[in-house]
Amino acid sequence: MSCLMVERCGEISFDSPDQNAKCVRMLGDARVRGQTGVLSERRGSYPFIDFRLLNNTTLSGEIGTKKKVKRLLSFQRYFHASRLLRGIVPQASLYLLDEDYLGQARHMLSKVGMWDFDIFLFDRLTNGNSLVTLLCHLFNVHGLIHHFQLDMVTLHRFLVMVQEDYHSQNPYHNAVHAADVTQAMHCYLREPKLANFLTPSDIMLGLLAAAAHDVDHPGVNQPFLIKTKHHLASLYQNVSVLENHHWRSTIGMLRESRLLAHLPKEVTQDMEQQLGSLILATDINRQNEFLIRLKSHLDNQDLRLEDAQDRHFMLQIALKCADICNPCRLWDLSKQWSERVCEEFYRQGDLEQKFELEISPLCNQQKDTIPSIQIGFMTYIVEPLFERWAQFTGDTPLSENMLNHLRRNKAKWRSLLHKQHSSSRSNDHSGQVTGSQEQTLNEEETP
Numbered sequence: 001m002s003c004l005m006v007e008r009c010g011e012i013s014f015d016s017p018d019q020n021a022k023c024v025r026m027l028g029d030a031r032v033r034g035q036t037g038v039l040s041e042r043r044g045s046y047p048f049i050d051f052r053l054l055n056n057t058t059l060s061g062e063i064g065t066k067k068k069v070k071r072l073l074s075f076q077r078y079f080h081a082s083r084l085l086r087g088i089v090p091q092a093s094l095y096l097l098d099e100d101y102l103g104q105a106r107h108m109l110s111k112v113g114m115w116d117f118d119i120f121l122f123d124r125l126t127n128g129n130s131l132v133t134l135l136c137h138l139f140n141v142h143g144l145i146h147h148f149q150l151d152m153v154t155l156h157r158f159l160v161m162v163q164e165d166y167h168s169q170n171p172y173h174n175a176v177h178a179a180d181v182t183q184a185m186h187c188y189l190r191e192p193k194l195a196n197f198l199t200p201s202d203i204m205l206g207l208l209a210a211a212a213h214d215v216d217h218p219g220v221n222q223p224f225l226i227k228t229k230h231h232l233a234s235l236y237q238n239v240s241v242l243e244n245h246h247w248r249s250t251i252g253m254l255r256e257s258r259l260l261a262h263l264p265k266e267v268t269q270d271m272e273q274q275l276g277s278l279i280l281a282t283d284i285n286r287q288n289e290f291l292i293r294l295k296s297h298l299d300n301q302d303l304r305l306e307d308a309q310d311r312h313f314m315l316q317i318a319l320k321c322a323d324i325c326n327p328c329r330l331w332d333l334s335k336q337w338s339e340r341v342c343e344e345f346y347r348q349g350d351l352e353q354k355f356e357l358e359i360s361p362l363c364n365q366q367k368d369t370i371p372s373i374q375i376g377f378m379t380y381i382v383e384p385l386f387e388r389w390a391q392f393t394g395d396t397p398l399s400e401n402m403l404n405h406l407r408r409n410k411a412k413w414r415s416l417l418h419k420q421h422s423s424s425r426s427n428d429h430s431g432q433v434t435g436s437q438e439q440t441l442n443e444e445e446t447p
Contacts, residue, residue, distance in 0.1 A: 040248050040249070040251035040252035040255060041245065041248040041249045041251075041252050101125050101126075101127075102125075104125050105122065105125040105126050105133065108121070108122050108125065109133075109134075109137050112134070112137065112138070112141075112183060112186060113186065113187055113190060115187060115329075115398060115401055115402065116330055117183050118333060119176060119179050119180040119183060119333075120176065120333070120336065122134070122179070123176050123179065128168075128175075129163065130175065130176060130179040131159065131162065131163045131166075131175045131176075131178050131179040131182065131211060132156065132159045132160055132163050134179050134182055134183060135159050135182065135207065135211055136155070136156065136159065138182070138186055138207055139155065139204075139207070142200070142203050142204075142207070143200065144200060144203065144204045144207075147200045148200070148204065148260075148263070149262065150259065151259075154257055154258060154259050155259060157257050158253060158254065158257035158259045159211070161253045161256070161257060162178075162211055162212050162215055162250070162253060163175045163178075165215045165216045165249065165253070166178055166214070166215060166216070166217070167216070167217065167218075167219065169219070170217060170219040170344060171219075171340040171341070171343040171344045171347070172337070172340040172341040172343070172344040173214050173217035173219060173344065174217075177214065177337075178210070178211055178212070178213070178214060178215070179211075180326075180337075181210045181211075181213065181214075181319075181322045181323055181325075182207060182210040182211045182322075184210075184321070184322035184325045185206055185207060185209075185210035185318060185319060185322040186207070187398060188318040188321060188322060189203055189206055189207075189318070191393045191396055191398065191399075192393075192396070193305075193392060193393050193394055193396075194305070194311075194314060194318070194393075196305075197305035197306060197311055198311065199311075201271070202311055202312075202315060204271075205271060205274050205275055205278060205315065206278070206315050206318065206319065208250070208275060209275055209278035209279050209315075209319055210319060210322055212246060212249075212250040212253075212275075212279070213243075213246055213278075213279050213282050213319065213323065214242075214246055214282075215246050215249050215250055215253075216245065216246065216249050217242065217246070218242075219344055219347065219348070220348045220351070221242075221348065221360065222238075222240075222241045222242055222285075223360055224348055224351075224352070224360060225241055225242070226238050226241070227357060227358070228357070232245050240280055240283045240285075240286075242283075243279055243280045243282060243283045244280070246279050247275065247276040247279040247280060250275060250279070251272050251275070251276075254272070274312060277312065277316065278312075278315060278316055278319050279319075281316035281319060281320055282319060282320060282323050284381070287320075287381060287385070290316065290317060290320060291384055291385060291388065293313070294313075294317055294388050294392070295388060297310075297313075298388060298391050298392060303392075314392070317385075317388075317389065317392075318389075320385065321385060321386060321389050324377075324381060324382055324385070325386075325402070326338065326341075327374065327377065327378045327382050327405075327406050327409050327410070328382070328386060328402035328403070328405050328406045328409075329405060330405060331405070331408065331409055331412060334405070334409050335409075338370055338373075338374050338413075339370060342362075342368075342370045342373055345360075345362050345363045345368070345373070346363060346364075346365040348360060348363045349363030349364050349365060349368075350365070369417070369420060370413075370416075371413040371414070371416045371417035371420065372417060374409075374410075374413045375410060375413050375414060375417065378406060378409070378410045378413075379410075382406060383406065386399075386402060386403060386406060387403070390402075390403055
């Protein structure tokens, strides 16, 4: 099937309407059924939503309805598909570094188990290849390459695929976040209460899930995909939409790279299912489900880590902790992550406002400040989970360190919030009226 496109200055046109229709049908279902029966997704079928294109002023006159928003989101798929059809697959510029940078990166890897590990610095030292470099090192440290007889070239190719399928345009959900979560997961896998029972399979699954848990994240949340009727929302019936996409995309890359092709079919099938179970556990909408179950296990003291099912559950908890551990980092690192995630929220809010959609919670830059967002996140999401994790690990130095950082960081955000309120009151006294005060005044004027 010919589906040639012309790409020029960010504009794409199909040869003919017939080819346009053919491409739509081709991309209609991006899932591929493998021998194991688990559905995977073709790599790159749903690329990121390019905010620069969506916000292009030349298109502003044509946009104004949800239908046209959906058309633009689909446009991104056509754009990416054209590159794949023409064989244009970007290659990572790995290890184009001088010896000084490589030496510093190696020195950092020697301390990869330390909680003060600076992933931002490590990413700079590795020329933006923190995820690939970190995973190659950790697979070697944990003896996974030898145990599973992995081919190093194939492993490297798979990790490059994963890293490339993260979108650096996302302020938060990018490959650096994946590397940060992977480094945290490595720290948790070394906690004695868990480490004494883990098998090589548990360790490899934990690291792979951490590395790929947000792969191909579009930079917007599930409610946005649902209300814009995005193809992924329909594909996964509005349930764990992003997490399902991350999992199926990872399976697609595993199969494409043939990293595990030499293992018995039943082994790879089990690994794919467990990988899905781990990644799906990161759905924030399931937070209470896992917290209640963890609390029950700890209260009843009935966790048996000799049992594979209980070990897997604690791997799920470890990954959930790693995914939201930013508030438990050193202030300088934690603050950077907080600013990045809020920037991603605000971008979504601006997009929703532009297309006259209801602005999602936490995405209104005029009302939702970074300190208030972070205080709420720490209070209702992070603290309950990490307090239970500390109860499980037995108040180890790492758990105590994380909780101490969490409390100090929360106090700093409270201080910043107080300063914002003080500044706002000062502005009010100087004659400026805030949005909330204006609303109050209007209400008072209403008879």
